[in-house]
Amino acid sequence: MLRIEGLSAEIDGKEILKGIDLEVPTGEVHAIMGPNGSGKSTLSYVLSGREGYEVTGGTATLNGVDILAMEPEERAAAGLFLAFQYPVELPGVGNATFLRTALNAVRKGRGESELDAMQFLKVARQRMKALSMPEDMLKRGVNVGFSGGEKKRNEILQMAMLEPSMAILDETDSGLDIDALKIVSDGVNAMRGPGFSALVITHYQRLLDYIVPDRVHVLMGGRIVKSGGPELAHELEAQGYGAIQEGLPSKHRFDGGEAAA
Amino acid sequence: MPAVNETIEAVQSVTESTYKWGFETDIEMEFAPKGLNEDIVRFISAKKNEPAWLLEWRLRAFALWKTMETPLWAAVKHPPIDFQDSYYYAAPKEKVGPKSLDEVDPELLKTYAKLGIPLREQEILAGVEGAGSTPAEGRMPIAIDAVFDSVSVATSYKERLGKEGIIFCSISEAVQEHPDLVKKYLGSVVPQGDNFYAALNSAVFTDGSFVYIPKGVRCPMELSTYFRINAKSTGQFERTLIIADAGSHVSYLEGCTAPMRDENQLHAAVVELVAMDDATIKYSTVQNWYPGDAEGKGGIYNFVTKRGACRGARSKISWTQVETGSAITWKYPSCILQGEDSVGEFYSVAITNNYQQADTGTKMFHIGPRTKSTIVSKGISAGHGQNTYRGLVRIGAKATGARNFTQCDSLLIGDLCGAHTVPYIENRCMSAKVEHEATTSRIAEDQLFYCRQRGLTQEEAVGLIVNGFCREVLKELPMEFAVEAQKLLQISLEGSVG
Ligand SMILES: Nc1ncnc2c1ncn2[C@@H]1O[C@H](COP(=O)(O)OP(=O)(O)OP(=O)(O)O)[C@@H](O)[C@H]1O
Ligand SMILES: [Mg+2]
Numbered sequence: 001m002l003r004i005e006g007l008s009a010e011i012d013g014k015e016i017l018k019g020i021d022l023e024v025p026t027g028e029v030h031a032i033m034g035p036n037g038s039g040k041s042t043l044s045y046v047l048s049g050r051e052g053y054e055v056t057g058g059t060a061t062l063n064g065v066d067i068l069a070m071e072p073e074e075r076a077a078a079g080l081f082l083a084f085q086y087p088v089e090l091p092g093v094g095n096a097t098f099l100r101t102a103l104n105a106v107r108k109g110r111g112e113s114e115l116d117a118m119q120f121l122k123v124a125r126q127r128m129k130a131l132s133m134p135e136d137m138l139k140r141g142v143n144v145g146f147s148g149g150e151k152k153r154n155e156i157l158q159m160a161m162l163e164p165s166m167a168i169l170d171e172t173d174s175g176l177d178i179d180a181l182k183i184v185s186d187g188v189n190a191m192r193g194p195g196f197s198a199l200v201i202t203h204y205q206r207l208l209d210y211i212v213p214d215r216v217h218v219l220m221g222g223r224i225v226k227s228g229g230p231e232l233a234h235e236l237e238a239q240g241y242g243a244i245q246e247g248l249p250s251k252h253r254f255d256g257g258e259a260a261a
Numbered sequence: 262m263p264a265v266n267e268t269i270e271a272v273q274s275v276t277e278s279t280y281k282w283g284f285e286t287d288i289e290m291e292f293a294p295k296g297l298n299e300d301i302v303r304f305i306s307a308k309k310n311e312p313a314w315l316l317e318w319r320l321r322a323f324a325l326w327k328t329m330e331t332p333l334w335a336a337v338k339h340p341p342i343d344f345q346d347s348y349y350y351a352a353p354k355e356k357v358g359p360k361s362l363d364e365v366d367p368e369l370l371k372t373y374a375k376l377g378i379p380l381r382e383q384e385i386l387a388g389v390e391g392a393g394s395t396p397a398e399g400r401m402p403i404a405i406d407a408v409f410d411s412v413s414v415a416t417s418y419k420e421r422l423g424k425e426g427i428i429f430c431s432i433s434e435a436v437q438e439h440p441d442l443v444k445k446y447l448g449s450v451v452p453q454g455d456n457f458y459a460a461l462n463s464a465v466f467t468d469g470s471f472v473y474i475p476k477g478v479r480c481p482m483e484l485s486t487y488f489r490i491n492a493k494s495t496g497q498f499e500r501t502l503i504i505a506d507a508g509s510h511v512s513y514l515e516g517c518t519a520p521m522r523d524e525n526q527l528h529a530a531v532v533e534l535v536a537m538d539d540a541t542i543k544y545s546t547v548q549n550w551y552p553g554d555a556e557g558k559g560g561i562y563n564f565v566t567k568r569g570a571c572r573g574a575r576s577k578i579s580w581t582q583v584e585t586g587s588a589i590t591w592k593y594p595s596c597i598l599q600g601e602d603s604v605g606e607f608y609s610v611a612i613t614n615n616y617q618q619a620d621t622g623t624k625m626f627h628i629g630p631r632t633k634s635t636i637v638s639k640g641i642s643a644g645h646g647q648n649t650y651r652g653l654v655r656i657g658a659k660a661t662g663a664r665n666f667t668q669c670d671s672l673l674i675g676d677l678c679g680a681h682t683v684p685y686i687e688n689r690c691m692s693a694k695v696e697h698e699a700t701t702s703r704i705a706e707d708q709l710f711y712c713r714q715r716g717l718t719q720e721e722a723v724g725l726i727v728n729g730f731c732r733e734v735l736k737e738l739p740m741e742f743a744v745e746a747q748k749l750l751q752i753s754l755e756g757s758v759g
Contacts, residue, residue, distance in 0.1 A: 050710050072713035081714075088711035092729030098715070101725060105716035141729065158715065 001026040001197060002047075002166050007058035008222075009046045016042045018222035019058065024166070024215075026063075029188075029198045031208055031233065034219035035241050040201045041085050043219070044168045048082045049075050062166055077109025079165030083155035083172045085201075090142035095154070098142045099124060099161055106162050127160040130190070132183050148175035156187045163191075167198045173207040185210030205237040218244055296345040299323060302464050305350050309433050309467075312440060322453035322463030329457045336620050336649040336681060339562060339589055342527060349465045349498070421481070428473040429484055432500050435471035442473055446504055450533035450570045450597070458529040458564040458591075462498045466531065469499035474509035474540070483739055485514040501532040505540035507573060512543040514742055528587075529564045538573030538600065545738050547746050549586035552617050560588025560617070567594035571603035571632075579606035580623065581737040583746040588617060593651065595624035598632035598660075605634040608734040612727075612750060613646025613678065622652035622683075627660040627693065636667040639731045641750075642678035649681040654695055656688045663693040671701040672730050674723070724750065 007020040016039045024030045034040055046053045047060055049072035060068050067075050090098060104114040115123070128135060131153055143151050152172050159167050169188070173181055188198065188211050200211055208216070208230060216232040217224045218241070226232065226244055236244075294301070302323050306316040331342070422429050428439060435443050453463040474480055505511050515532075528550065534542050544567075553560025563586075569578035580594040596605030607623035625634035640648040654665045671680035682699050704726050712722035728735065728747050735743050 048714050051706060071718075072710065073716050073718050076714055076716040084711065084714075088705075088707045090708055090711070090726060090729055092732035093725055098712075098725070101717060101721070102712075102715035105718075105721065109716060162715070 002060070002062055002199070004047075004060045005058055007043075007046065007060055008056045009042065010054050010056055011042070011052060015056070016222055017046060020219075020222070020224055022217060022224055024197045024199055026165075026197055027192070027194045028214040029192065029200060029211060030215045030217060031200045031202060031211075031213040032217050032219050033202060033233065033236055038219050039222045040219055041170055042222075044082050044085075044170050044199075044201065047075075047168065048072055048080060073105065074109070076162075076164075077106055079110075081159050081162055081164035081167045083152075083159055083167065083169040085170040085174075087143045087146075087151040087155055089144045091144050093142050094138070095140055095142050096120075096124065096138040099138075099158060102158065103161050124157075124161065127157055131157055131160070131187050133157060149177055149180050152176055153180060153184060156184050160187055160191070165195055165197065167191075167196070168201070169198060170201045171203065172200075173202050173204060181207065182210060205233045208233045220244065295348055297347070297349055297465065301349050305465055305467060308350065309436070311436055314444065315436060318448070318453070319464050322460050323465075325454040326457065326460035326464055329454070329460055332457055336618070336647065336651075336683075338618065342562065344461075347527060350467055425478050425481065426475040427478060427480055428471065430471055432466075432469045432471045432502060435502075439471070439473070442504065443471070443502070446502055446533065446535055447500075448533075450535060450568050451531050451566050456566060459531050459566040462500060462529050462531040462566070466498045466500035469501040469530070470503075470513075471501070472503040472511060472513065474505045474511045476506045477508040478506075479509065480511040483512050483514055497526075497528045497530070499530045501530070502535075503533070503542060503544070504535045505537065505542045505576075507538040507540060509537075510541045512545070512739060514545045514547070514739060526560075527562050527564070530566070532565070532567040532594075534567075534569030534578055536569065536571050536573060536576035536578050536600075536603075539575045540573060541577045541579070542569060543579045543581070544569070544594070545742060546580075546582040546584070547738075547742055548582065548584045548590070551588075552586045552615065553588040554615070556616070561586065562589045563587040563591065564589075565592040567592060568597065569595070569605070570597045571600050571605060571629075573603070574600040574629075575602045575604075576600050577604040577606070579604075579608070579737070581606075581608040581734065582610070582621075583731075583734070583738070583750075584609070584611040584619060584621060585750060587619075590617075590619040590621050592621050593623055593653075595626070596634065597626045597628065598634065598663075599628045600632075601629040602631045602633075603629055604632070606737075607634075607636045607638070608737045609638045610641070610731045610734045610746075610750070611639070611648055611650075612641045613643070613648045615644040615646065617644075618647045620649040620651055622650045624653040625655070625665060627654070627656040627663040627665070627690075630660060631662045632660055633663070634665045636665070636669075637733050638667075638669045639734055640669070640671045640680050641674065641727055641730070642671070642680050643674035644678060646678045647681075648679065649683060651683045653685040654687070655685075656690050656693045656695065658689045660690050661692045663690060665693075665695045667695075667697045669697075669699040670730070671699075672727065673701065673703050 002024040004020050004022040007017055008015065009017040020043060032040055042053065046055060047067065049070065055068055059066065062078055062080055065078060067078060067080065070078065100115070100120045103120065107114055124138060125135065128137070133153055137150070137154070143154060146154060152175055155172060172184060176184060185207065200207070200213060202208065213230055216228055216230060218226040218232070218236065220241065299320065302319050303316065306319055428435065430438070432443070448463065451459050454460055472484060503511065503513060532544070534544060536542050548563070550561035550563055551559065567580065569580070571578050578596050582594065584590050590611065594607060598605050605625050609621065611619045611621050613619045622638060623636055625636065627634065634654065636652060638650045638652070640650055642648040648671065650669045652667060654667065656663050656665070667684060669682045669684070671682065673680055680701055684697055686695055686697065688695055704723060708726055709719065709722050712725060713719065717725065727750050731750065735746055738746055
């Protein structure tokens with residue numbers, strides 16, 4: 001389970017996260033929604049240890065272990081996975097090579113034996129089939145020349161292979177066509193269970209029809225300003241973020257409230 | 262697929278942060294007196310029982326060398342080399358002829374083992390009972406001619422190659438056994454006075470490999486030489502000559518290592534290739550001479566002249582090199598495209614880390630009509646490394662319809678290193694087409710983070726990205742050596758990223 005308390009962080013001296021409190025119990029899927037620029041991706045980077053994001057306060061633990069002090073690869077080995085909003089291209093690095101290297105690195109970190117080429121291929125083929133990915137994608141360079149949707153699917157393939165205990169999916173739904181949305185959601189739902197939790201960042205209620213969250217949180221101005229059940233997503237879809245903004249005490253208002261108005 | 266995975270395994274298994282080939286072998290050596298003069302040239306020639314014509318050939322080279330000056334145009338810096346402060350001949354005292362493989366000094370075999378010469382080849386080198394000439398299951402057979410300091414001590418697979426009429430032996434042996442071939446081709450591609458280091462080599466070369474592939478024969482295995490510099494203060498001057506007769510085909514691999522030493526050692530090889538009508542020569546090099554320590558102390562000075570002549574129509578010469586070692590690398594494997602429709606290729610990866618300097622590239626001389634050349638150069642600089650691609654594409658007036666494509670990519674790791682591209686294009690033919698592309702990039706922070714988020718350490722991530730960057734070149738290497746090359750890339754870059 002992921003427990004975040006009072007987490008604040010800055011980039012280049014600019015404070016982006018301003019005290020996040022959030023708990024995702026084991027086995028649950030939570031959604032994070034929020035306006036552009038509110039700090040959703042920043043939160044995912046801070047949790048996964050990206051360089052340049054400085055934690056200025058608060059704590060974050062994964063299954064009771066403080067992750068903020070770890071190297072990014074140690075967090076990955078500890079079970080944290082981030083599906084990137086913008087998956088990165090690695091020219092010349094074969095997708096299969098990358099997947100297998102990553103898988104064995106994570107397995108090693110977990111004290112499991114490494115998979116040989118045959119074992120790896122077997123698992124990879126299975127997972128790709130489930131995600132309706134053509135097998136020749138294994139041979140191509142990581143994300144190189146992939147369409148937007150293919151890149152997202154590739155992220156989910158990596159998640160399915162690495163079997164994390166905590167996955168953060170940053171706008172994995174954007175760029176997916178209707179069928180792909182369903183396939184990817186099925187992929188995530190298949191992993192749901194006692195050993196898996198997820199934080200799903202999205203702008204659209206539609207995804208949450210497929211991946212039904214246990215909780216929905218609204219992130220605005222670097223804070224979780226509202227939490228609720230799946231119905232909260234419907235409310236947001238109907239009324240937008242403005243309504244929430246209105247209801248907040250001015251010190252929590254994204255626009256600074258009356259002072260700025 | 263499986264091979265690719267094997268590669269990754271190999272890449273991952275590498276954790277040593279030092280030059281792991283830095284061992285010395287304790288074998289009794291025989292030296293010529295230190296220094297260089299006519300007597301030394303005569304001494305070497307006499308030691309090798311050479312015919313009079315070869316001694317004269319050497320002496321002519323020596324006379325030329327004395328009139329020449331060290332070339333200064335390359336972008337490399339080093340203190341002047343004292344050519345009198347070196348030994349020009351060193352040989353293991355025990356006479357180990359190729360016919361008595363089982364008498365090979367165990368120390369030498371240990372050396373081969375440390376070099377990573379495949380076990381099977383070691384057994385064959387050592388003449389182990391029943392080792393025969395069949396390679397281990399599933400492996401491409403490889404024949405090895407090992408040059409240990411100055412004398413080629415052993416050659417394997419000779420019999421099997423002999424059946425095809427292929428000659429693969431040390432050049433000293435070829436001088437004795439096939440003098441006509443040697444006389445006809447030696448110096449025919451790289452003349453004695455070609456350049457300062459080639460002249461030096463011509464005067465004092467001690468050994469190297471000789472290959473002759475007869476008409477229409479496809480060499481059934483990779484031919485391979487492992488060079489190794491062992492004795493202190495010996496220059497290594499090998500001379501390699503490969504002749505592919507009409508319609509023949511050969512793939513040759515050269516791998517090099519040298520022990521760790523504080524002083525700089527000189528290596529000045531000459532390689533000549535000749536391809537007749539429809540013949541193909543593929544020449545691959547994996548060079549990991551000792552690069553010097555992290556402060557730039559020690560390391561090999563590698564001044565090499567490699568040139569191939571595509572004499573015949575439709576002949577093809579392809580150079581592939583992975584240069585990870587040496588303090589200084591100065592080499593320009595070149596192709597003289599004489600035969601019509603002949604093809605020259607140059608695929609290169611050069612890494613410079615710490616204080617290494619590399620000035621390397623190629624020259625493509627288009628002489629015949631419709632000749633074609635491809636140049637793909639990948640330069641990687643890290644630490645204080647300086648990497649220069651220097652290339653010449655010259656298209657003569659008669660090379661109608663000639664084509665060249667050049668791609669030079671540089672990858673920078675850190676802020677203290679440098680990458681330079683110096684392409685010369687001389688085109689005297691209207692109908693020829695020359696294309697040149699060049700890029701310089703850095704390993705992006707988001708690429709590193711992406712890899713690390715997936716569980717790779719910083720160094721594994723760099724290794725993976727660099728291997729991806731070099732892929733177009735690495736895929737040209739025979740699979741066996743591609744694995745080794747990828748390992749080397751990672752080792753060479755260790756500590757290069759904070
Ligand atoms: N290097 C930087 N310097 C200053 N501000 C930055 C830097 N990087 C990001 N930001 C700012 O941080 C804020 C949060 O960005 P973040 O990417 O976390 O938003 P988001 O909630 O994921 O938005 P979206 O929904 O558009 O993906 C934005 O205002 C962004 O401009
Ligand atoms: Mg975002």
